[in-house]
Amino acid sequence: MDTEAKVLRDLSAYDIQQYQQNRYPVLFIDYVEEAIPGESAKGFKNFTFNEWYFPAHFEDEPNVPGFIQVEALTQLFLMTFLTLPGNKGKKTGFVSIENARFKKKIIPGDRLDIQATLKSYRRGLARGTSVGYVNGEMACSAELFIAVPDVLNQFTPAGKHL
Amino acid sequence: MTDLEKYDDTFTTSFSIQQEDLKGLVYQGTPAWDSVGHMGLIAALEETFDVMMSTDDIVDFSSYEKGKELLNKYDITVA
Numbered sequence: 001m002d003t004e005a006k007v008l009r010d011l012s013a014y015d016i017q018q019y020q021q022n023r024y025p026v027l028f029i030d031y032v033e034e035a036i037p038g039e040s041a042k043g044f045k046n047f048t049f050n051e052w053y054f055p056a057h058f059e060d061e062p063n064v065p066g067f068i069q070v071e072a073l074t075q076l077f078l079m080t081f082l083t084l085p086g087n088k089g090k091k092t093g094f095v096s097i098e099n100a101r102f103k104k105k106i107i108p109g110d111r112l113d114i115q116a117t118l119k120s121y122r123r124g125l126a127r128g129t130s131v132g133y134v135n136g137e138m139a140c141s142a143e144l145f146i147a148v149p150d151v152l153n154q155f156t157p158a159g160k161h162l
Numbered sequence: 163m164t165d166l167e168k169y170d171d172t173f174t175t176s177f178s179i180q181q182e183d184l185k186g187l188v189y190q191g192t193p194a195w196d197s198v199g200h201m202g203l204i205a206a207l208e209e210t211f212d213v214m215m216s217t218d219d220i221v222d223f224s225s226y227e228k229g230k231e232l233l234n235k236y237d238i239t240v241a
Contacts, residue, residue, distance in 0.1 A: 095198050123220075125201050147198055155204075155217060156197045157189040157224035 005037035005084050019082045020075065021091050025052055028072035029114070032079050041079040041116045045072045049108035064106040069140045070097060073114060073130035077144050080118035081126045087148060095125070095145040104139040112139060124151030168210050169233070169240040173226060176203045187226040211238050 011032035017023065032043035047064055054062040078092055106112060116130040124147055131141040163171070173184055177194040189195055195203070204220050207213075207229075213236045215223075223229050230240045 122205070123201050125198065149197070152197050152201065155220045156200050157221060158197065 008035040008037070008079075008083055009033065011035065011043070011079075016075075016079070019088055020078050021089065022075055026071065027075070028068055029075045029079075032076070035079040035083045037080070037083040037085075038121060039080065039118055041076055041083075043076050043079070043114055045112045045114070047106060047108055047110050047112065051108070054108060062108055064110075064112075066100075066102055066140075069102065069106065069112070069132065070100055070142055072112060073116070073132055073140060073142050074144055074146070076114040077116040077118070077126075077128055077130040078146065080116050080128060081121045081146075081148075084121065087151070090148050090150050093147050093149060095147050098143040098145070100140070100142040102140050104134055104137060106134060106139055110134045123155045124148040124153075165211070165233075165238050166240045169207070169230065169238075172203065172206045172210050176206050184226050189224045191225075207233070211236065213238070 013027065013030055016029060016032055017027065022028070029043055029045050032041060035041040049062065053065055053068065057063065057065045074094075081087060082090060082092070111134065113133045114130060115133075116128060118126060118128040120127045126146045126148070127144070129141065129143050132139045170181060170184060173179070173187070174181060177192050177199060179187075179192055179194070183192065187195070189200065200223070204215060204223065208215060211233065215232070215236070219232045219235070223232055233240050
């Protein structure tokens with residue numbers, strides 16, 4: 001079992017999948033440049049015209065749907081705490097998404113650079129922010145509240161009986 | 163504000179319920195007291211009373227009444 005958190009760098013899509021359970025076609029980050037467990041993570045997603053949703057959103061004006069932007073922001077955020085000792089590979093779930101903002105249309109060919117910051121992680125509950133940039137310009141952001149059910153259930157009266 | 167009033171206030175605020183709902187309230191006895199709500203309640207109580215509860219006590223905290231009993235271990239008199 002991993003017992004010591006250390007800074008991770010240059011994680012490929014394969015590496016990322018060792019830490020979180022999102023898989024194609026809903027893995028929305030390509031590369032993690034740096035993950036500081038318990039603190040922050042930065043990485044990116046390249047959007048090419050071959051993405052499965054561009055023909056449908058929209059045929060004459062392809063752009064990245066908002067829910068995918070939120071998912072990309074979230075998946076990078078997950079790397080701030082799924083890299084903590086004991087959390088590797090655990091499933092996660094949304095508790096809340098607040099103040100989601102979409103400032104710029106993201107189109108085929110864009111690279112979304114994401115910076116995520118963990119404000120708190122305690123007993124399976126993570127709070128923080130994630131901000132996406134395209135060409136240095138803020139494109140989207142959200143405040144995220146995420147649960148790790150496996151961990152959370154260790155602290156609940158019901159979990160005692162599972 | 164007494165410790166009991168603080169305790170009650172933490173419950174009613176955390177779960178958006180009324181004072182009269184507290185007696186007999188158990189874990190999952192109101193929609194907001196689910197696993198996430200439980201962690202929110204514990205965090206709020208720890209902040210209110212400036213204590214750090216043990217894992218065993220967090221798991222044993224299965225009702226409004228049981229919580230009173232557990233907090234007594236931390237020299238907080240809410241019973």
